[in-house]
Structure formats: structure tokens, C-alpha cells
Amino acid sequence: MALINKSLPVKTVRKPRSVTINPPKMCQPMGAILAYMGVHRCVPLVHGSQGCSTYPRYNIARHFRESAEVAVSSLAEDAAVYGGAKNLTEAIKNVKSRLNPALIGICTTCMSETIGDDVRLISKKAMAPDDTMRIIPASTPSYVGTHLTGYDNAMRALVETLAAKGKGEPNNKINIITGIINPGDIREIKNMLRIMNVNNIFLSDISETLDTPIMPGGHKPLLPDGGTEPSDIIDSANSLGTIAICRTAGSAATYLQNKFKVPAVLAEAPIGVANTDRFVQNISMLSGAFIPDEIKKDRGRLIDSMVDVHHYMYGRKVAIFGDPDLVSAIVRFCAEAGMNPTVAMTATKHKDFAPDIKAVNSEYKTDTQILEGTDLYEFHEVVKAQGAELILGNSKGKDVADDEGVPLVRFGFPVYDRVGVYRYSIMGYNGSIYLLDQMTNAILGHKYDPNKLHQ
Numbered sequence: 001m002a003l004i005n006k007s008l009p010v011k012t013v014r015k016p017r018s019v020t021i022n023p024p025k026m027c028q029p030m031g032a033i034l035a036y037m038g039v040h041r042c043v044p045l046v047h048g049s050q051g052c053s054t055y056p057r058y059n060i061a062r063h064f065r066e067s068a069e070v071a072v073s074s075l076a077e078d079a080a081v082y083g084g085a086k087n088l089t090e091a092i093k094n095v096k097s098r099l100n101p102a103l104i105g106i107c108t109t110c111m112s113e114t115i116g117d118d119v120r121l122i123s124k125k126a127m128a129p130d131d132t133m134r135i136i137p138a139s140t141p142s143y144v145g146t147h148l149t150g151y152d153n154a155m156r157a158l159v160e161t162l163a164a165k166g167k168g169e170p171n172n173k174i175n176i177i178t179g180i181i182n183p184g185d186i187r188e189i190k191n192m193l194r195i196m197n198v199n200n201i202f203l204s205d206i207s208e209t210l211d212t213p214i215m216p217g218g219h220k221p222l223l224p225d226g227g228t229e230p231s232d233i234i235d236s237a238n239s240l241g242t243i244a245i246c247r248t249a250g251s252a253a254t255y256l257q258n259k260f261k262v263p264a265v266l267a268e269a270p271i272g273v274a275n276t277d278r279f280v281q282n283i284s285m286l287s288g289a290f291i292p293d294e295i296k297k298d299r300g301r302l303i304d305s306m307v308d309v310h311h312y313m314y315g316r317k318v319a320i321f322g323d324p325d326l327v328s329a330i331v332r333f334c335a336e337a338g339m340n341p342t343v344a345m346t347a348t349k350h351k352d353f354a355p356d357i358k359a360v361n362s363e364y365k366t367d368t369q370i371l372e373g374t375d376l377y378e379f380h381e382v383v384k385a386q387g388a389e390l391i392l393g394n395s396k397g398k399d400v401a402d403d404e405g406v407p408l409v410r411f412g413f414p415v416y417d418r419v420g421v422y423r424y425s426i427m428g429y430n431g432s433i434y435l436l437d438q439m440t441n442a443i444l445g446h447k448y449d450p451n452k453l454h455q
């Protein structure tokens, strides 16, 4: 369906540099904090220096427009010599007395990992024998992986620490591991499950904790309402199955399968027609639920919206960067819509990324260039060579889009130069319609430099 670009062969580009320029990725604690913030009355505690919590809080505030309670053990130079046990013990006691949380989710940092603090032992010693509060320690060294690794490690730590097999029958619920997606996405997935009448446990759920309503009286609680109840995380061992929406966050699903025989499904993110079809089929397969007409009508509306805009979008060159699960799903959706995805870039390496893009290339006869584990400098170089009439990515792509004189449709995290992006879904049939409308309106509303088109 899409145009074939023979200018460059499909290959994974290796950067011929020893410096990284503008990488669209963040360190592990950022992701771990987002996983913890989706749990009811859970306070993330960063075991590291002040900036290791300030920087994630800054990104959360800019993206979600919410303040975030993130504690820090405030390590300084002396901790490098004497260790961080004293600071972490004090921090746990302070968080407990000031916020009275149900859980504290600890994530380590470059410094505490290099010192080699035994976080598990330190936190055990900091607890009184009759404490009901639970501590979840996750190892999130920032010199390995990215924010996605941090999310995955924290989610696995939550499930490994809490999940327990009950004595009765399965709970007739489906576990959904979200990964780093937006509150709007979670609400759309919940809506689909409600229509299908499928009970669920979200691991975890930021749809309310990071999109908090101001209720009559104007009072916002110190720790927001919402989030997954710890009792539900315990119960996740008794579910009918687990679906990881983002495969980069799938290790908790694999743990539940290996330890408690809860079947795990790690498939493409539900964006576009084929991927959402697969998601709906997986829900149906694990739960035994029928696929109701309401879902089929939403699917039909997506197909209709693709037909409606086909003459605007056919053959349009689009370059996409971001987290691998979202990028590969959007590449497939763009190909389904008749567009020409010229470049797919992610800073986080993942084993499924290149095979996903190659599968789209083979099915749709596209020629998408794959960039993996690289940065926006290299992305920009390839965009210049391959051409793009539209760029999709987070706010960090603004300069590339401005330089190329093309619009940037924002998705993913962080988006800090537009408001409200976190409120809307790009997932499921309805979210895909929204994404396609955003792309089409960006094309329609932009005046292109004719010298730069279809290079």
C-alpha cells in the first residue's frame, strides 16, 4: 500500500561516535518512580543524591501537570566513604511519619549502586517488628538500561515482593501490565475491558494518581486517590492471565507465569488495527469473554477514519522516535494507513524492535530505516537523508522538526511543550482514531517547503 523508498537499505545503523547527542531516554529511577506512583498510597523513595529525585519530579510535573511526592535519601560526599545506610534509614522513618504510606518503593541510583548499599537489609532494619507498611526495594542502577528498564525492575519487585497464591479458585481477573503509557491510554484500555465485561488488575495504574481530579471543596489529598491497591497486587498471582501492553515491562508477567502458572502474553502495543485486534483476541482468549458489537463498531469507525483521510495521508513520509513498544506499533499503524514510515528510532534497545519493523517492511513493502540504541542527532541525520513530512515523538523532537520545517505530533513521555497530551489515548480503536486525526490535521495545517518534500 505505501510507497517504496529504495534510497537506503533497511539496516540497523551503528553510530560511528563515542559521544551521545540529545538521547531521548532517561535513567532508571525515572521509570521506577512511575511504576510506584501507580500503586495506591505508595511513596517512591530514591536512594541517591538530591538531583536524582528532582529531575524525575521535574519531568513528572512538566508532563502530567501534577506535583509528585518523591522522597530522597539525599546522599552526599560522606556516603561515598561511609555508605548510605544512615541516610536511607532516616529517609524511611521520615516518609513513614510524615506521609503514613501503605508502601515505600525504593529505587537505587548510580551512587548507591556504586557504593554497594544492601538496600534490602537496611530497609529491613529500619522497620519495627509490628510495622504494617511494606517496603519494596528495586535495583535500578542508571548506568545500565533506561527509564524503561527502571519501570520493569520496579514492577517486577512489586510483584515478587507482594504476589501470593490464594487457597481458592482463580479470581477471574486479567492482569494488565501497562508500562509507561499515559493516564488517557489506561482509561481507554479500562473502557474496552468494561465493554467486554472483563475484571482486571492494572499493574500499575497512574490514571488517577497522575491525573488527579480537584473535587468539590478544592481539597487534594497529600497522597492522591487511585492507583492499584496492594491487595490487588497480592491477588495478581491468582489471575487468569497477564497481558503486558509494553513488552519492555514484561518481566513481571514472566515471573507470574513461572512462579504461579499465570499465563503471560507479551504482544505488540494495541495501536492501529492489527495490534488492537490481537489485544482484543488475547483478552477474549484468556478470559473467555465474547467480543461485543460495541467493540466491533469502534473497530469499524477506525477503518472508516482511515478511509476518510486516505487521500491526505497516502504515501506521506513520517519519521517516528520514542520508546520501542510505541514506535513499532505506530510504524505498523502508519503503514496500515497507507503512509510511508521512513525512519523508526528508539534509544532503548529491545530484542523485538528490529524484528517488528522488519515484519512491517515485509508485509507492506515499506523501507523503514531502523535506528536502535541511538540519539536524536543520528535520527536527524537519517531524517535529512530519507525525508519526512511529519515527525512523531516526544517534545525532545521539536528542534529536529523545526529544522526540517515539518510538524511534530507529540506522543510518549515527556511532552512538556504542549498541555493535555497525557489526557488522551492513542491506544485501542478509539485512541488510534485520535492519533490518525492528529497526524492528518498536522499535515493539513502545515505549509511545507516544496524544496524539502519527497527528497
Ligand code: SF4
Residues within 6 Å of the ligand: 027, 028, 029, 048, 049, 051, 052, 053, 055, 108, 109, 110, 111, 142
Ligand atoms: S543518571 Fe544517575 S546521577 Fe543522574 S539522575 Fe539518574 S541516577 Fe541520578
